Amino acid sequence: MLSIDSPKDVAKHIAERLRQRRLEYSWSREELSHRSGINVTSIKRFELQGEIALTKLLSLCMTLRALDDFDDILKPTPIKSLSELKQATKKRQRGKRRTS
DSSP states (O other): OOOOSSHHHHHHHHHHHHHHHHHHTTOOHHHHHHHHOOOHHHHHHHHHHOOOOHHHHHHHHHHTTOGGGGGGTTOOOOOOSHHHHHHHHSOOSSOOOOOO
16 A cells, blocks of 8 residues: 555656556666657656646556556445445446535
8 A cells, every 4th residue: 555645646656657667678768658649748747747648648557468457446335334334335427416
């Protein structure tokens, strides 16, 4: 489990992991850019600042054979009780309305 203070910290941590994976393949940023179709500038900005569009990140991860790592993100929480089961069967279509 990660000990993280902010979304920016998460982004930087993921960027460092992606950089390490790229280096495991002995690829330059240019090589990753060529293979993924993502601009070198975008890759550099992500590795240094943690900033990238989600679709570009997913493309990079697919190229580095790490796309399956996203499979656990936002999975439904396991049901632990009967009351949770009843609540889970009531699928909400939208959030609650605000009352002014």
